[in-house]
Amino acid sequence: MLTKQQLKDIKKLQEICESQEGINLKLNWDMLENRTENEKNDFLYYEHEQLIGFLGLYGFGNKVEISGMVHPTFRRKGIFSQLFKEAMAEITKHNFTKVLLNTPANSPSGKQFLQTIPCELIFSEYQMKWEQKELFVYDDVQIRQSVSEADFQAEVQLDVQSFGFALEEAISFNKRIKTENTQSFYVIEHDGETVGKIRTQRQDGESWIYGFAIFPEKQGNGIGKKALQRVILQESSLGYDVFLEVETQNAHALRLYETSGFNIIQAQDYYLLTI
Structure with a gap:
């Protein structure tokens, strides 16, 4: 379960990443705010009390989705790779048969990370207003x-x-x-x-x-x-x-x-x- 301060830190980091990259991250806030105590779904990376990296797991039946971000100033230092490794270790403890990674279609940093792991684009979603x-x-x-x-x-x-x-x-x-x-x-x-x-x-x-x-x-x-x-x-x-x-x-x-x-x-x- 995330604390109020952690949720505040995640929101602040999201706003920084979205503003600097011109994207909208899908972090499923309805799920973030209702985590259960007995499950580990969120991975946070702090430096000097500042949140600079976050990765969240979102389970839907036998499928789990992964979404996250790293502060633009601290990229290319392996932070997200470390969070991803920790998340995959947690995923293996469960009976998920499908692991999906989500990124905004116009996010260069997201696409750059995805090139480092074995994955393939299977579908895209439009967000509509x-x-x-x-x-x-x-x-x-x-x-x-x-x-x-x-x-x-x-x-x-x-x-x-x-x-x-x-x-x-x-x-x-x-x-x-x-x-x-x-x-x-x-x-x-x-x-x-x-x-x-x-x-x-x-x-x-x-x-x-x-x-x-x-x-x-x-x-x-x-x-x-x-x-x-x-x-x-x-x-x-x-x-x-x-x-x-x-x-x-x-x-x-x-x-x-x-x-x-x-x-x-x-x-x-x-x-x-x-x-």
């Missing part, structure tokens, strides 16, 4: 808070059917994210029937949309678009800037988001460790 656009609310599609065991089981099945989770992985993942107090979980209903899910995370004036899924047999009739528009209007009416992420190769989802008013602001690349 909603711009003001007239949207509509349709009465046949509703969103409501996820509150019951039946809702939880529907969310689990949606992760299995839509995102390729194994059943036990989906159960574990959903139990964990339910403990994160910055997120809100919604069930999507069409004519009174549960057909999908969506969740939001609010922080620092931003609302990010995650886990948006419709059961495959209910897709293709506009339910997803109507549900998305409800969430956008809900979050924007509360004063939040609305963001989401989508794989660059997911043409159907990308088209849906663009027609709903989202514009691409940057890309994140994901590399698969091949050892």
Whole structure:
């Protein structure tokens, strides 16, 4: 578990790196702020009480993602390589079958490090921001808070059917994210029937949309678009800037988001460790 001072130091280092390199780092703050005491997921490098290097592990079922940074003044000294070595030693203690490394697509320092390890680019994500656009609310599609065991089981099945989770992985993942107090979980209903899910995370004036899924047999009739528009209007009416992420190769989802008013602001690349 990270202390308040460590979280403050990580945020300060992030701001320095992003400002000097013109990038946006994906550090999954909802997870950083809700670490458990019995797991080691964060690796910090201090010099003279100043944080100059950070690496975080983010587990999603059988997959773990790695993201981190080093202060621009202290690069090319092997600091991130040391943190990476420590992190890999921790990863081997768990049953992860896939290790992904995340870097902003426009980060020269990130790409430089990735050239030193055996990995390959497997996919990229666009981060998108909603711009003001007239949207509509349709009465046949509703969103409501996820509150019951039946809702939880529907969310689990949606992760299995839509995102390729194994059943036990989906159960574990959903139990964990339910403990994160910055997120809100919604069930999507069409004519009174549960057909999908969506969740939001609010922080620092931003609302990010995650886990948006419709059961495959209910897709293709506009339910997803109507549900998305409800969430956008809900979050924007509360004063939040609305963001989401989508794989660059997911043409159907990308088209849906663009027609709903989202514009691409940057890309994140994901590399698969091949050892």
